[in-house]
Amino acid sequence: MADGDSLLPQGQLSSRYTSCTHNLVVIRGAGDLATGVAHRLHRSGFLVLMTEIAQPRALRRAVSFASAVYEGSITVEGVTARLVRSAGEALEVVRRSDVAVLVDPDAREALTLRPEVLVDAIMAKRNLGTRADDAAIVIGLGPGFVAGGDVHLVVETARGHSLGRVITAGSAEADTGVPGSILGYARERVLWSPADGVFFGLRRIGEAVRAGDPVARVGHALVYAGVGGVLRGLLHDGLAVRAGEKVGDVDPRGDPEYCATISDKARAVAGGVLEGILYARRQLTAR
Numbered sequence: 669m670a671d672g673d674s675l676l677p678q679g680q681l682s683s684r685y686t687s688c689t690h691n692l693v694v695i696r697g698a699g700d701l702a703t704g705v706a707h708r709l710h711r712s713g714f715l716v717l718m719t720e721i722a723q724p725r726a727l728r729r730a731v732s733f734a735s736a737v738y739e740g741s742i743t744v745e746g747v748t749a750r751l752v753r754s755a756g757e758a759l760e761v762v763r764r765s766d767v768a769v770l771v772d773p774d775a776r777e778a779l780t781l782r783p784e785v786l787v788d789a790i791m792a793k794r795n796l797g798t799r800a801d802d803a804a805i806v807i808g809l810g811p812g813f814v815a816g817g818d819v820h821l822v823v824e825t826a827r828g829h830s831l832g833r834v835i836t837a838g839s840a841e842a843d844t845g846v847p848g849s850i851l852g853y854a855r856e857r858v859l860w861s862p863a864d865g866v867f868f869g870l871r872r873i874g875e876a877v878r879a880g881d882p883v884a885r886v887g888h889a890l891v892y893a894g895v896g897g898v899l900r901g902l903l904h905d906g907l908a909v910r911a912g913e914k915v916g917d918v919d920p921r922g923d924p925e926y927c928a929t930i931s932d933k934a935r936a937v938a939g940g941v942l943e944g945i946l947y948a949r950r951q952l953t954a955r
Contacts, residue, residue: 702789704934727901
């Protein structure tokens with residue numbers, strides 16, 4: 669624990685702990701980073717319910733439990749997530765050893781289950797409504813949260829020396845707006861919408877592409893690969909996008925397996941979340 673062994677905030681944290689649904693984790697968002705967290709917590713014995721919007725915009729759809737909203741279910745590295753229609757159905761699914769995905773943008777229905785842990789993994793770079801009294805343990809991923817303020821703990825999501833670090837007081841590093849570099853490629857490996865319109869992919873995730881290949885279209889405008897490699901991410905067909913919006917990305921390493929497995933970044937952040945939960949439990953049960 670990089671910040672030492674300081675106690676978590678007093679007050680509502682300890683009072684909610686005795687009445688929560690032990691081992692139940694609600695994760696806001698079900699993109700690739702959130703999926704890495706859900707996968708590790710599920711394998712560690714937690715009951716995991718994820719909430720999403722009606723039309724998720726996850727790019728790395730092959731490794732995002734958000735795809736269950738469109739497909740009904742998706743399996744990532746041996747763990748299956750299933751779309752549910754209510755909090756009650758979600759409990760049935762998680763108790764049968766699957767991850768549940770509920771369309772519940774504000775997580776209001778999910779929070780009626782009184783989870784032990786709430787993880788905000790929306791990755792919006794700002795807090796969209798998560799509060800420290802939403803659960804016994806509340807963890808925010810990345811910038812936009814203050815540990816000891818609107819959440820109890822924050823996990824660092826910026827690549828570098830502190831990736832996955834658990835922060836007990838203060839905030840994560842500010843968002844730079846620059847995509848992570850792979851083999852020296854950063855912004856140029858990302859696919860950007862050239863216009864406003866409806867998105868449709870012309871290639872599939874995992875396919876090899878060359879720089880300059882058309883890989884998608886927005887309305888009548890084509891989206892071209894900026895570098896060669898494999899398509900790692902593409903938006904779901906039929907979504908309305910704006911000019912300049914991120915709609916996909918190319919992995920210049922060229923290995924299709926990377927498109928179907930959880931990233932190193934997601935695994936590091938997931939480890940931080942697991943550490944944070946165990947740390948918070950220790951602080952609470954020691955009182």
